[in-house]
Structure formats: C-alpha cells, structure tokens
Amino acid sequence: MLNQKLCLKSLFLLGIISLLVALSGCGDYQSNVESGNLKGTLHWGNGTEPQSLDPHIATGVPEHHIISSLMEGLIHKDGETLEPRPGVAESWDISDDGRVYTFYLRKNARWSNGDPHNAHDYVWSWWRALQPALGNLYAYMYFPIHNAKAYYEGELKDFDQVGVKALDDYTLQVTLTNPIPYFLQLLDHYSTYPVHRATVEKFGSADQRGTRWTYEGNIVGNGAFQLKEWKINRRITVERNPYYWNADNVGLNQVVFYPTENVTTEERMFRAGQLHYSGIPSDKIEAYKQAGDPSLRIQPYLGIYFYRLNVEQPHLKDKRVRRALGMTINRDQLVSQITKGGQIPAYAITPPGTMGYYPESDLTFDPKAAKQLLADAGYPNGEGFPTTEILYNTSEGHRKIAVALQQMWKKYLNIDVTLLNQEWKVYLDTVSNHHYEIARAGWIGDYVDPNNFLDMFLCNGGNNRTNWCNPEYDQLILQQAPTAKTQQQRLEVFKQAEKLLLEEMPVIPIYVYTSNNLVHPSVKNFGRNILNQSNYRDIYLEPTSSSEVTP
C-alpha cells in the first residue's frame, strides 16, 4: 500500500516536473501565483459562475465574494473579530433606546466613476431593494427598519414613512421598530449595499431584474475594486478603484475570480500555482494534513448544510413523512466517512453556539421510529411511496452526500430516490420556483445571530423556498423575539421557534459546515472568522522565499 502510494506520488511529481520543464522551455514561464505576487494580483478560485452581480438580486456565496470587492456598505466587519468598523460611514450614534441610528458619511467617498456618494444614495438604494417587482429574496433583511415590512407588502404606499431619512447630504438616520442587537452587522451585507442610481436607471427601470447595468463596462460601485472584465465561464477580473476613499491602503491591484465548479480541478489548479485560494476535495484533506501543508485551512464556519423539502408535494405534505426522512440519516457516518472535514452532525438548523444560543432538538437517528412514522402516514414499509427526486447543484461533494442519503433512505425506509444535478444558476431558479421535491441547500451566516438562520423560514421569506408557512412561527420570530426584554429571553423565544420548525421539519439539517480551503502562504492579512468573509481591501501579497508546493 505504502509503496504503491509513494510510487504514485513520485510519478505524479514527475508529471508535474516534466510539465513545468516543458512550459519553461517555451519561454519565461511564471505561474499565476508567482506573477500575481509580483503584480499584486490575487487569483481566487470562486467555485461557480455568479448568478448576478446586482447586490439586491444575488443570494449566494460566490456572488458575495465578487460583490464585496466591488461595493461597500455603511460599515464593514473586521476580518478577525467581525466587530463593526467604519465603512462609508465615518462614525455613528445610537440613541439610548437602541432604536435610532445616525450615520455620518465620509465626504471623500466616491463612486468608481468619480460621482459623489452621499446619504441620498442610500435612501434610493434601499427604496429600490424594497420594490416587490425586483424580487429581492433578501428583502426581509430590511424588516427591522420601521415600516419597511409594511411598505414591502404593499400596506404602506408612502416610502417617506419608512424609517430611513437623509438628514442632509452626509447624515443618514435609520429608525428601527425594535432595538435589535445585530443591526449594524446587516449593514455589511450586500443586500444593504448602495447601488449607483444613474447607472441602474440608464439600463432599465429601478425595479427591473436582469438589466445590463451589472455588465462589464457598465457597473459602477463604491468598493475598493471596480469590474475590469467579465468573461462568462472563464474569469471575472476586478482592478483597484482609484476613487475609493481608502484607495491608498488597498494592498492588491487586481483580483481574478475563476468559476471552477469542479473542486478537484480547482485543487489541481492550486497545486499548479494557478490559484492563491481554492477549495479542497474531501478525499484530499487527509493527505494535506499528513504532509503538514501550511496552505490547508480548516476552521469553524457559521453555516448549515441541509435539505429543503417542498411541502406542497403531495407525498411530502405530511410532517410524519418529513420527520421520517430526517430521522434516517446517519449523520455521524456521513461526516466521518464522506465529508471528512471535521464537520459536526447537525440536528437543528442553527449552528450551536451562535451568540450563546444552543438549540434544543429532539431529532435523532432512529430508523425504527422513522419506519413507524412512515407507516402511520400511510406508507407501511415504504409501499406506495412515490419515487422522489433529490436536486443538487453540480458538485461532487453534493453528489456524494446525495448518493449516501439515497441509499440510507432505501435501506431504512425502503423508498426509491433519484438524483438530479443542475448548474448553479439553473438550480437557484428551480428551487426559487418550487419546482423540486427535495433539494440540497446550504446557508452561511450573513451576520452572527440565530435570527439569521431562523428568519429564513418566515411565510413570505424569499429564502424559505419550501412553501412551509406557520403563523405561530412568524409571530415568534417577528413579534416576540425583537421585543424580548433580555438577551436570555430572546434566545428562549428562538428555542421555542426552532423546536416548532424541527417538529414540522420542512428542512432536514445535516451538518454544520467547516470551511476547508487552501490559501497560498504568500497571501497575508487574510482574516480568519466564522463567516469566512474575506476583506479584499485588507489582503496583500508577499512572495515567499520557497515557492515549493506540497504534496
């Protein structure tokens, strides 16, 4: 075994070396990483082609990476501590009752085309984000703001009554319905980023989806970088924005995002010196660990891997069926044998320990009880249960999990499951339109608070996507939690809500993410945080003495 491995490894090395020799023979060959380190270009494996670069439309992590380089919110979170730091807002005041926030904007903030950037941009952008026709799936992020929900739902026609006001050009006042502890964190989320009015209106009306304003040559942002080129399915390049208020302290000249859906390919690109940052296939983690490779980074990640169940499907309407599906997943085996990255089996939708919150869950791995539940629902021993389809976005990691679950459900419940994979954008469309039965999903915290995981499943939450609706749940999340007197009481309300969610099980929690990535040692000031948010404005590159890549 050992010999075989060694032999293969040396063969592989030989292959790489001969490749390098061949390439260097063609001239002065420099890998992306080497040339990037000299030119200040960061090469970033971004996983997939973004759905959109419009901050009021995008919902995914790959989009987040690109948008956060192009735009900036009122504040930004510190790369290490996630503490709020001044962004476009130089400073801010919070009223004693915690309901009124006053932001003092920088006078030197500019858009990437040189236009002045002021408080009115925020009022207009937030008005746009709340237009129902835009179909902003993150509209509920604004609901803490006074009257924002009523306006979004059409009960209120006058936007002036929503709690957002420009007191003067550089002062923005935001009034909340209830004092909530995480409000500042929301302002570093792309759904609250400002957009450039003149550009948006040039290419269509404000509430029109998919206009060309985000395309290469059109998009105007206020972030540390601006869009240089967008080659579909090849790369997206952003370059330094000279009008950025803090341009002097930006360490990179360019960031290149590569859409590589296959993580195995991405890891090979990393090894060949094509990328500074990439994902890692689960089967390779062990080898990197053994080699003691400094590029491997495994860290806690505030995210949950789960399956959505479309509760409108006739056979998934019964909550006993949904519970049975949730109870027959052997999560311990799944994380130890398939995902292998130190993930934690999840029995609730909120990752435990989020701001001191530990969910109570009665969900366990119990095939016997599950079988009984399925029988009670009218499918004894799985008889008569229609063949059900699992939808996932194309990726071998998701496929492996789906294949394992397919077999677990066959084994413990005797039901037949088929798999269907779709490319990221198509998958997002399919799930948003509820054209699925069971769909793989992942949710990464936008801010650190249980609310971020639980308010996904509000009746009209854009990211709910399961058709599940429970007024009692909505009442807990929207009325009781925000008005709780103490943090302790607030967490108790969340526990109650989560218990309700798990009893009805429109979603099956599977595991708590860890973020497993490869980061080249030359990348400096790359913050470590549980949201795995990267502040491109802070990163700089420092060529290392040895460019040796292992293993």
Next chain:
Amino acid sequence: MQHPSQASEQRSSLWLDAWIKLRKNRMALFGFVVLLILCAVSLLTPWIAPYSYEQQDLMLGATPPSSAHWLGTDIFGRDMLTRIMYGGRVSLMVGFIATAVALVIGILWGSIAGFIGGRVDAVMMRIVDIMYALPFMIFIVLLMVVFGRNILLLFVAIGAVEWLTMARIVRSQVMALRKQEFVEAAYSMGLSRWAIIRRHIIPNTLGPVVVYTTLTIPSVMLLEAFLSFLGLGIQPPQSSWGLLINYGVETMEEYPWLLIFPGITLSLTLFALNFLGDGLRDALDPRASKD
C-alpha cells in the same frame, strides 16, 4: 442476364470468404472473443455478481483490492467488481442499442435517398446537412428535457444523432449500386422499388456499414459517459464504465484502483471493437477478396 438467385449466391460466398479471412486475422479474432466474453458476463451479471451494486458500507469506505473485494471498494464501500459488471450492462447496452437505432435510421434514410434520387434525394440530404449543423449536444439535451430522463430514451437520443454519417455512406453505396445490371434485371422482373431496396440494395451495402458500426459503438459509449456526467444520462446508484472512470479521476491519487480497473475494462472493449472493425474491413473488402 443474371438470375436473382445467382446474386444471392454471390452474397453468401462473400460472407463465407469474409469469415474465413477473419478467422485468419488473429487480432480480429481476439477482439471477437473478448466481446463475446464481455457480453456473456454482462448478460449473466445479476446471477454471478458477488455483491449488490447499490448496497453501501460507509464504515468500510474505499479499500484497495483484497481477497474479499478483488478490485477493491469505492468510497461508499461498494464492491468495484460488481459495479464494473453492472456498469458494463449499461455501457454495452448503450453501445449496441444506440448503434442499432443509428443503423436502422441511417440505412433506411440513405438507401431511400440514394435509390430514388432527384429531388427527393436533394431534400433528404439537405435535412441531413441541417442536422449536421445542429450542435449535437444541444439536440440531445433538448430531447432529454422534452421527453424526460429515461435510460431507453437516452439510447434512442444518442442513436438519433449518430445516424447521419451512416446515411451518407449508405447513400453513396446505393447510388453506385442502382445503376448495376442486377438491379435493372430486378426491375424488368417487375419487383417493386421497396422490394428492390430491401432485397438487393441493402444487403449489398453491408460491408462498409458493418465496419462503420464497430467504430460507432465506442464513440457512443463515450458519449453516454459525458451525458451522464452532465446529469442527463443514467443516475446513481446505477453506473456505467464512463461514469466510473469519471468518478475515479477525481480521486486517482488517493484511490487509484477506482480509476485503473474501469479504465482497463473500457480500453479492452474499445481495443476489441477496433480490432474487430479492422478485421471486418479487410475481410469484407470486395477488391481484396478477388486476390
């Protein structure tokens, strides 16, 4: 004037000649035997497979070849030998059925166009040209989207895009044949056009057709792997050789046996088919047979 029965006598002697020649060609014979064995194993797989192809043993995981699992197990702890055997059923079935579909459509289309000629020929061949111009992937994807995902449909869909070259080959053969005397003789005896196509034209085009068929089978098998990888072909837990190889590539450094064994099997099949195809081409070449 030739008598029709004389023509059929000639045909059978051509086949006999071909068989004698083929038997002398060792490589071709080797290919033939290998294919026979593979087909036999595939047919008998449900009875002789050592394990279940879908039963997982996650705690076992990927293990190298051992006495219990001759070709090792995959990351789900499933026996590779079993999976290769079941994969062969799908791959060989795709190969044969899709090629058969291509054969039937191609031969009929080509012989009708070539035999009738004139305006009909022009229209039919322009249709073929248009189909050629269509990116075949998009065509298959459309077929799968409209009719749903179903293995048999996949076979038909692949066959439906592979018949074009066949139609052209057959057409050119038929055009050369229809001017020949035995066809005129058949006309003068009062046979209908359809009967002439069926009885005289098609059998005489078989040489090139057989050769082209053996070359189509491997390309169809590779096409299936590609489609399955895109999520349009067969889906887990079922597998095919192409898919096994695709998955094997992902972990070839950690678990090389997941790539090597399906790779060897597929290569062996493709070699066998190519050898057989080569042999048949030599054996069925009418000019060579006159030596």
